[in-house]
Every structure is written in structure tokens, then in C-alpha cells.
Amino acid sequence: MKYPLLETIDFPSDLRELPVDKLEALAAEMRRFIIEAVAAKEGHLGASLGVVELTLALHYAFNTPYDKLIWDVGHQAYGHKIITGRRSVFDTNRQFKGISGFPKMAESEYDAFGTGHSSTSISAALGMAIASRLQGDTKREHIAVIGDASIASGMAFEALNHAGDSKANILVILNDNAIGIDPSVGALKNYLTQVKTGSQRSVNIFEALNFRYFGPVDGHDIDKLLEIFKTLKKIEGPKFLHVITTKGKGLKQAERDQVKYHAPGKFDALTGELSPAKEAPQPPKYQDVFGLTLVELAKKNPKIVGITPAMPTGSSMKYMMQAFPERAFDVGIAEQHAVTLAAGIAASGGIAFCAVYSTFLQRAYDQLIHDVALQKLPVVFCIDRAGLVGEDGATHHGVFDLAYLRCIPNLIIYAPRNEESLRNIMFTAQEGLDLPIAIRYPRGRGTVIDWKKPFEKIELGKAEKLTEGDRLALIVTGHFTEKALKLAKIFSGSIAVYYFGFIKPLDTETLQDVFSTYDKILTLEDGVVKGGLASAIAEIALSSNYKGKIISLGIPDEFMEQGSTEELYQSIGLTDAQLQSTIHELLAE
Incomplete structure (x- = not known):
């Protein structure tokens, strides 16, 4: 044996x-x-x-x-x-x-x-x-x-x-x-x-x-x-x-x-040496885009302060802590303290970037409401590990944030579609907002290798129409936007892709255009359907007396188990092939 x-x-x-x-x-x-x-x-x-x-x-x-x-x-x-x-x-x-x-x-x-x-x-x-x-x-x-x-x-x-x-x-x-x-x-x-x-x-x-x-x-x-x-x-x-x-x-x-x-990933069991990294250039991890961009902004803006509850490496706040040790704080496993600390900094004129995992922010919900949003303090929440995170399973899937954040007054919510939009919303936020903002992004790598582009200010609350199409409106948020664009290419000329980076405030003007143009709408998000983007669209559709059909795709009303993200997407119908099949059926009706 x-x-x-x-x-x-x-x-x-x-x-x-x-x-x-x-x-x-x-x-x-x-x-x-x-x-x-x-x-x-x-x-x-x-x-x-x-x-x-x-x-x-x-x-x-x-x-x-x-x-x-x-x-x-x-x-x-x-x-x-x-x-x-x-x-x-x-x-x-x-x-x-x-x-x-x-x-x-x-x-x-x-x-x-x-x-x-x-x-x-x-x-x-x-x-x-x-x-x-x-x-x-x-x-x-x-x-x-x-x-x-x-x-x-x-x-x-x-x-x-x-x-x-x-x-x-x-x-x-x-x-x-x-x-x-x-x-x-x-x-x-x-x-x-x-x-x-x-x-x-x-x-x-x-x-x-x-x-x-x-x-x-x-x-x-x-x-x-x-x-x-x-x-x-x-x-x-x-x-x-x-x-x-x-x-x-x-x-x-x-x-x-x-x-x-x-949690080292795969390694040699005899020698302990880690498996070599891939040599080909890869897009950066979203956490590194956040961390390196924060340092870039902090060099020009002395008001910026970074805070993370015990995750300097996981969130990449470590870069800010190395560059500006007097302006970046790991407060330990103390999410409630992290949020109200950020509120105190904002109340005194500082610009607090609070980097926290989606499921960890759940632990500071009262502080988010009572200490930040109620007082309209412009804290910048950078919410990592949003969406399905894979093998860590039900306790770590960040699928509830859009739902639990959207009901809070005075809070801006944005889900960047790629590394560039993450950089640009961080740039926009540090220029001075009147309200707090939650920026949620996924675990893992983005899609763009050459991501360090000049900053551009993002217009608050504005959706973008990314493709033209005459049969179906596909409304998407966050990193699932890339999935939507792939589908638009497959169904060339049939699908109009609308990227709603802002879940709150919602671009109701663009929505009204969608309602008046399309009798079929598909919403797509990497979060729970109940309470998230889909619910936001449905609320406006109801108040606008929209008579068309709305199909909402995302995470179902259940706790998702562990597994690779691709296996989990397969289990709930969100792989590229399954989405393609769903759209085929919609267009055939």
C-alpha cells in the first residue's frame, strides 16, 4: 500500500x-x-x-x-x-x-x-x-x-x-x-x-x-x-x-x-516547484488592472487612499501598499470596519478606494447602507470576484451583489465590460463624484493584452449600443459583453447588443428606444436574475407597458456548487453554444 x-x-x-x-x-x-x-x-x-x-x-x-x-x-x-x-x-x-x-x-x-x-x-x-x-x-x-x-x-x-x-x-x-x-x-x-x-x-x-x-x-x-x-x-x-x-x-x-x-495551483508533488507559467502574452487579471491603475491614479491625485480587508494580494491592493504605504491599509478580516473607515476618509475630503470581494462585502451591508449611502459619501467600492468564481463554490460565488446593491438609494453601480472600461471608471470616480459607486468585476483574466490606454471619462448612467440588429435586442452587462458580441457576429444583422455598464442609474432613455423598436429582448448577466439587471429591465418594462417578450438569462435562484466556471455555465445554459441555441429558438418563433 x-x-x-x-x-x-x-x-x-x-x-x-x-x-x-x-x-x-x-x-x-x-x-x-x-x-x-x-x-x-x-x-x-x-x-x-x-x-x-x-x-x-x-x-x-x-x-x-x-x-x-x-x-x-x-x-x-x-x-x-x-x-x-x-x-x-x-x-x-x-x-x-x-x-x-x-x-x-x-x-x-x-x-x-x-x-x-x-x-x-x-x-x-x-x-x-x-x-x-x-x-x-x-x-x-x-x-x-x-x-x-x-x-x-x-x-x-x-x-x-x-x-x-x-x-x-x-x-x-x-x-x-x-x-x-x-x-x-x-x-x-x-x-x-x-x-x-x-x-x-x-x-x-x-x-x-x-x-x-x-x-x-x-x-x-x-x-x-x-x-x-x-x-x-x-x-x-x-x-x-x-x-x-x-x-x-x-x-x-x-x-x-x-x-x-x-492555494498555489498545480505544482510538482516531489519537488514542490510550481508549474511554469505560459510563455505567450496573456491579458491581465482584473485584480491587477485595478491595483496598477490605482497606483497610476494615486501618483497624480494625493487624495486617493486604498483600503482592503485582509486581501492585499488577492485584490492587488499590494501595489498601492508598496508604492504609497502611508496611503494604503490592510485592516485585517474586518469588512465592517473597512467600509466605515472608507466613509470617514470620504467625509474628510479623501478619495477612498475600498477593494473587497463580492461575498465579503455582504458582511458589511449595514455599513454600506448606514454609513456610506445614507450620507452620500463618495466611497469607491472596487468589488472583485463578482460572478461565478469556480471551484471555491457556493460560499464564494459573487452572484448576489447586483441584487443586494441595486436596492440601496444614492449608490451608483457599474460593471465594466473589459480592462479598459475598468480603468476608465476608476479614473472617472477619482475625479470627484457626489455619490458612492460600486464597481464590480470578475475573477480571472480580461480580454485585452494592450490595456494601458489613455484615460477617458465615462458618462454616468449612459448605455452603449455596440451592434446593429433588426430582430432581437440583447441587453448585457459586465464581462458577459464579450459573449454578446460573439453572438452578434454569428447572427449578423439580427442582434442589436446594448451594453448597460450602469445598472444604477439605469439608462431609461435608451431602454425606451429598445422597447419601441424590438418585440423580443434578451437580458444576460453574471449574477442572479432575481434582483439584478433582469429585474431592473423588467421593472421599467412594466411601468412602460411594454408588450413584447423578455427572456432573462443569468444565475438561477439557487446556490451554485463548485466546479470550473465553464462546467457551471453549462449546468445553467450559459455557455456560448447554449446561448446560440437559445437565440436560434427565439428568432424562430
Whole structure:
């Protein structure tokens, strides 16, 4: 057998049959299994490598699934999945119709709570502990494993505040490796560093919150972990264990470059070397267009400030942080703070560019409404990862933003069709707007290699007619505009393509022209149909008493699973070939 110990472990009950002195060898096999799996199929690497020993110790010491184990965020849970019945199907991890890359309640009873975004584990574990107590079950353990970047989030502190006063049977394990996706930031990070080095002599912050504090302890020492878990199981009430780990443990490249090897793509499982990049010139990633354009604008406009909640690399705010460190801020996993910080800057005359993923902005919805839009503060939200994002699945698909933003008064919403329009709307925004603006763009690369063109100001609220056609009006927004133009070429002379970059304010004048000219309209968007562009068009059509036919294509009213974007588009009828077939049917009517 390739993995003689690991292949005998189907469930944690099998793990508990092993002698303790076999666990270190098992950890080595699990680490190799994860490396080979991620090297071939891609996924989150460094985080799972860092908690191999902790994973085994937890399932060995506690009676899962009766005892509830919750992994914060969840991209460190590969080892957990491998020993909880999913080793044989782990090659489907993050694949279409395969297992999720994150804990998922519907997938396994060992996944006590679904996760994908950070800082939820303590709240969930506390809720379970309270429910167990009310049901008369005082024996069950409730364990939240949370990272040092995640615990700095406001939600985590809210949960700690409640848990410390609850007398609930909860164990919070701080997996402290000084990094999330990017290095951890802030005063709490500095405090934890002092605790680890023994230079912290003042009150322990977690004991002050009424937790029994233990640690720091080496998270790669299985014997030490099992010893302390044995002690902790005897103690009732809220407990806090500080565990020190190394992200990427066991693969030297992943330990050395923890940011790149968080999710490195394909690499050589033996050497650890990343697969070589394609030599042919490629269009840039949208995030890099944003980041490099921001620096370009900031050089000429000293009022510009950049903000991102813990995603300097993912959003490419890193370029601004390198060029203007005093004018760019990574505020950690604190989306609510990021938005209101941007509002404060705008209220004092600054021009705040807040770069945030679409699904992460959901976490700051009240601040967006109450602190920004209500006060008409001209914050520029640059919303990355809009639309379907692929293998990260339901927790990360940015398909709701047009719907949840469109209902907010005083907010301009724009979806650029390519790199040039992203540059130009950023240029337009920093010249001075009276209202906040949300600019949403997809994950991945654009379409134009030569994208650094001279800036041009964009007329607010104006749609563009891109092709002529006499039989069907195709109304599109965002990067799907390229799909629409391909279709227009295939149906030459039949399809008029209208690009509505502005979803709000909507160009009602152009819409009235469309209504008066065409009796068939097709809308196309990379977001949920209900509440997005399609709904906006339907509302105007209804008020205008439009008698023609409107077909709306986009993301259906359901949570989309993981898979490549092409597989996901195929599943909902949005591939180029499927769109072509839909238009054939429309024109044949």
C-alpha cells in the first residue's frame, strides 16, 4: 500500500484504535497525501499542511461526530475530510459534482457546521453548546478551531465576549501561524507575538474575557496536544488553547512562501516547484488592472487612499501598499470596519478606494447602507470576484451583489465590460463624484493584452449600443459583453447588443428606444436574475407597458456548487453554444 497507515483509517473510530506511537507516522502519510492531491487537482495547501497533527490529535482525543468540531473558514480542513470518510473520493475535491473544498453539513455528519468565510466558528460552537445544555446533554464537547487572522475579526470578539460570560462548555483553539492568506496585521497580532516570545507580562486578554487559558503549545507535537486535551476535557466552562503551527509545514517551498502556497495551483508533488507559467502574452487579471491603475491614479491625485480587508494580494491592493504605504491599509478580516473607515476618509475630503470581494462585502451591508449611502459619501467600492468564481463554490460565488446593491438609494453601480472600461471608471470616480459607486468585476483574466490606454471619462448612467440588429435586442452587462458580441457576429444583422455598464442609474432613455423598436429582448448577466439587471429591465418594462417578450438569462435562484466556471455555465445554459441555441429558438418563433 502507498499509505499503509492512512489507508486503514476510514473514520475517526479507526484512528482511535491506533497506538499513540503510530500517530507521527500517520501524520507524515497524511501530509504526503494532501501534497499529492493538491499538486494534481489544485486547492488550498498551506493551511491544511499546518494542522495535520492538530487534526489527528483532535479526532483521537474527542469523540467526533458526537463532539462537535468546527473549523473556522475551513480551507484547513483537508486532513479532517480525509479521515472522516472521504479519502477515497478526495480526488473530487472542489470538482464539479465532487466534494466541497470547505466543511459542508450536507456532505458529512463530521462537518458540524458549514464554513467558507472567516470568524464564524466561535459563534456557531457557542450556539451548539447552549443548545446541548438546554437539551440536558452536559457531556458533549464543542470545539472551534480559529486562526490568528480570523480571531481579530469583530464577529469573533463578539462571540468571545458572550462565551466568556456564558459558562458554556466550549473550547476555542487558536491556530496561531501569524498568517491568513496574507500575513496577519494589527495590534492583536503584535500581542500574540509577545505571548509566543514570552515578552508579554501584562494581563492575558483571553483570561480577562473569562476563559481558562492554556498555552502556547507546539501544534506539531501530537503527544503534547493529546496530553493537554486530556486535561481540558476535565474542565467545564469556556476554555482557550493557544496552539503554534507553521503554515505549509512539511513542504519547504510552502513554508518559505506562505502567501503563494496558500492555494498555489498545480505544482510538482516531489519537488514542490510550481508549474511554469505560459510563455505567450496573456491579458491581465482584473485584480491587477485595478491595483496598477490605482497606483497610476494615486501618483497624480494625493487624495486617493486604498483600503482592503485582509486581501492585499488577492485584490492587488499590494501595489498601492508598496508604492504609497502611508496611503494604503490592510485592516485585517474586518469588512465592517473597512467600509466605515472608507466613509470617514470620504467625509474628510479623501478619495477612498475600498477593494473587497463580492461575498465579503455582504458582511458589511449595514455599513454600506448606514454609513456610506445614507450620507452620500463618495466611497469607491472596487468589488472583485463578482460572478461565478469556480471551484471555491457556493460560499464564494459573487452572484448576489447586483441584487443586494441595486436596492440601496444614492449608490451608483457599474460593471465594466473589459480592462479598459475598468480603468476608465476608476479614473472617472477619482475625479470627484457626489455619490458612492460600486464597481464590480470578475475573477480571472480580461480580454485585452494592450490595456494601458489613455484615460477617458465615462458618462454616468449612459448605455452603449455596440451592434446593429433588426430582430432581437440583447441587453448585457459586465464581462458577459464579450459573449454578446460573439453572438452578434454569428447572427449578423439580427442582434442589436446594448451594453448597460450602469445598472444604477439605469439608462431609461435608451431602454425606451429598445422597447419601441424590438418585440423580443434578451437580458444576460453574471449574477442572479432575481434582483439584478433582469429585474431592473423588467421593472421599467412594466411601468412602460411594454408588450413584447423578455427572456432573462443569468444565475438561477439557487446556490451554485463548485466546479470550473465553464462546467457551471453549462449546468445553467450559459455557455456560448447554449446561448446560440437559445437565440436560434427565439428568432424562430
